[in-house]
Structures are given as structure tokens and as C-alpha cells.
Amino acid sequence: MRAVVLIKKGSAINAFEIREVAKPTVKQGEVLIKVAAFGLNFADVMARRGMYKEAPPLPAILGYDVAGTIEEIGEDVTNLKKGDRVTAMTRFGGYAEYAVTKSNAVAVIPDELDAATATALTTQYCTALYAASEMVNLHKGDKVLIQSGAGGVGTALIQYAKHLQCEIFATAGSEVKLNYLRDLGVHHPINYNTQDFEKEIKKIRKQKGIDVIFDAVGGKSVKKGIRLLSPGGRLVCYGASAISNRNIFGKIKTILDFGFYHPAMLMMPSKSIIGINMLQIADHHPKVIERCLTKVMKLYAIGVFVPTIAKVYLATAIDEAHNYLENRSNIGKVVMQW
Numbered sequence: 152m153r154a155v156v157l158i159k160k161g162s163a164i165n166a167f168e169i170r171e172v173a174k175p176t177v178k179q180g181e182v183l184i185k186v187a188a189f190g191l192n193f194a195d196v197m198a199r200r201g202m203y204k205e206a207p208p209l210p211a212i213l214g215y216d217v218a219g220t221i222e223e224i225g226e227d228v229t230n231l232k233k234g235d236r237v238t239a240m241t242r243f244g245g246y247a248e249y250a251v252t253k254s255n256a257v258a259v260i261p262d263e264l265d266a267a268t269a270t271a272l273t274t275q276y277c278t279a280l281y282a283a284s285e286m287v288n289l290h291k292g293d294k295v296l297i298q299s300g301a302g303g304v305g306t307a308l309i310q311y312a313k314h315l316q317c318e319i320f321a322t323a324g325s326e327v328k329l330n331y332l333r334d335l336g337v338h339h340p341i342n343y344n345t346q347d348f349e350k351e352i353k354k355i356r357k358q359k360g361i362d363v364i365f366d367a368v369g370g371k372s373v374k375k376g377i378r379l380l381s382p383g384g385r386l387v388c389y390g391a392s393a394i395s396n397r398n399i400f401g402k403i404k405t406i407l408d409f410g411f412y413h414p415a416m417l418m419m420p421s422k423s424i425i426g427i428n429m430l431q432i433a434d435h436h437p438k439v440i441e442r443c444l445t446k447v448m449k450l451y452a453i454g455v456f457v458p459t460i461a462k463v464y465l466a467t468a469i470d471e472a473h474n475y476l477e478n479r480s481n482i483g484k485v486v487m488q489w
Contacts, residue, residue, distance in 0.1 A: 217273075276447045
């Protein structure tokens with residue numbers, strides 16, 4: 152089978168090769184999927200840059216989400232059958248014509264759902280739902296800030312917060328993306344390139360705080376976020392895109408910009424910092440992934456979750472797609488097809 156293989160770290164133009172590799176074999180509790188589409192996530196960019204500790208050793212096949220058709224099922228798989236059209240989360244290995252994953256990380260999709268949109272519903276929407284529903288339990292009327300609102304997870308978070316009738320603040324880096332946020336229902340879109348989101352929110356809120364912040368940026372945005380939280384507020388960190396594409400000194404500065412926090416500093420004002428790594432959740436709590444994916448599909452079915460596809464590329468254009476994502480040109484999910 153063909154696969155997009157990461158052969159070296161660094162710029163996208165030199166990092167990948169299309170290679171013929173062995174088709175993966177199915178073990179107990181797993182399924183083999185013939186891949187019609189696979190998604191890109193910012194963690195892929197971090198892995199290519201050598202900044203994602205859990206990435207497999209080179210040469211490696213990246214990829215966290217795929218959509219396609221089940222070709223084989225392993226022993227003890229009772230919830231799926233050959234021929235099912237599915238979307239699935241993968242622990243790497245998604246950048247290929249065939250991918251293996253655990254059966255509890257797979258959801259059957261309706262015939263009318265195209266592969267690109269189905270791919271968008273897995274990793275990013277599950278991350279958003281886990282963050283907003285299980286880790287902080289959003290409520291009606293909560294004041295919520297969503298950093299990088301025009302990305303895949305950001306879009307999902309906005310849709311879920313709107314469903315719960317929260318007051319939504321969200322950041323993006325261009326007027327086109329701000330208009331996208333407005334169309335999604337964001338009450339207070341903020342341009343992080345021209346506005347200081349901390350000052351802007353304090354002005355809008357008349358110096359009152361925010362209940363929940365979802366942060367995929369890291370660095371100084373985390374420190375500002377902590378200051379913005381009201382008593383009982385929660386800051387959820389699920390990415391660190393500020394570190395990407397910087398030299399070693401820039402990376403060190405960004406890491407220092409996160410700040411250092413003693414439990415007493417959080418306990419006294421009753422604030423929380425929550426970190427999310429969906430790979431760790433999948434490894435240690437597979438039932439959580441199954442539960443989230445099931446709920447994501449239900450929310451899609453009733454129109455709460457509506458993925459936005461930024462762009463669809465052929466797998467052979469992996470370098471162009473990676474650059475597109477790394478440069479933050481996308482609004483929504485970037486998808487690859489064979």
C-alpha cells in the first residue's frame with residue numbers, strides 16, 4: 152500500500168515521501184480501514200518540526216483521523232462489520248491507504264456523509280467535546296474564550312458553546328476569520344494580531360472575569376488567560392502552536408512565557424489549569440474516546456456540530472497541505488484524499 156512517510160524533521164518540502172509499505176495487520180479488538188480521506192492536525196506539524204515527544208521514531212507514518220470502509224475485523228469486534236463506512240481516530244498511521252485502529256475508536260457514518268466531513272468529526276470534535284463537556288462541563292450563560300476560534304477544534308468549541316447558550320469570545324488573526332467567527336455565532340470576535348485580547352475582554356466585561364478559556368496557543372496567552380479568569384474559572388490547554396516555527400531561543404522564551412504556578416496561586420483565587428492530550432486519554436481511557444465519539448455523532452445528527460472543511464488536498468500534495476496548516480491559512484479542517 153502507499154503511505155505518506157515522514158523521513159526527516161524540518162520543513163514540509165523535504166520531510167515526506169510517498170512510499171510502498173506493508174499493509175498493517177489486524178489484532179484482537181482492532182479493525183482495518185481502507186482509507187478514503189485522512190485529516191491533518193496541528194500536532195502533525197509539531198511532530199514534523201521535532202517538537203512532539205510522543206511521535207513515533209523516523210521513518211514514521213503520522214495521522215490521527217481517517218474515514219473510509221472497514222476491510223477486516225479482528226477477534227472480539229462485535230460492534231462493526233466488513234463494509235461499514237466509518238470515521239475513526241488512529242494512534243498514528245493515518246497517512247496511508249490502509250489504517251488499523253481499535254474498534255472503540257470507530258463510528259459508523261451515514262451514507263450521505265462524505266469522507267472529508269467525516270474525518271473532521273473525529274479527533275478535533277472529540278477533543279472539543281471532551282474539553283467542554285467532561286473536563287469543564289460548560290453551562291448556559293458561561294462566559295467563554297476560545298483561542299484560535301477558526302481552526303477545527305475552535306469551530307467545534309464554538310458550536311458546542313453556542314448550543315449551550317454561552318456568551319462567546321473568540322480570537323482569530325484576520326478579518327476573513329473574524330467574519331467566519333461572527334457567522335458561527337461568536338458574540339465578541341477579537342483579532343489577536345491587532346488587539347490585546349486580555350485588554351479587550353476586560354473592557355467588554357467591565358473588569359469582570361471569564362468562566363472558561365480554551366487555549367491551543369500556549370506561551371503568554373496562558374499567562375494572560377490566568378489573569379482573565381474569574382473565581383471558579385478554568386483554563387483548558389490542549390496545544391502550544393506558539394512554539395512552532397521558532398528558533399531554539401524563541402522556543403525557550405515561549406515556554407517561559409507560560410509562567411510558573413504553585414498550587415496555592417490557584418487555590419486562593421479558586422482557579423484551575425487543565426491540560427489535555429487525547430493520545431494519553433485514548434491509551435489509558437479508551438471508553439472515554441468511545442463515549443465522546445458516540446456523542447459527537449449524535450450532535451452532528453441533530454445539527455449542533457457542522458464541520459467546516461478548509462481545503463481538500465491529494466495525498467501527494469502533503470507538503471503544500473502542511474504549509475497551509477502551519478501558516479494558519481485554514482478556516483476549519485484540512486483533509487487529504489488518495
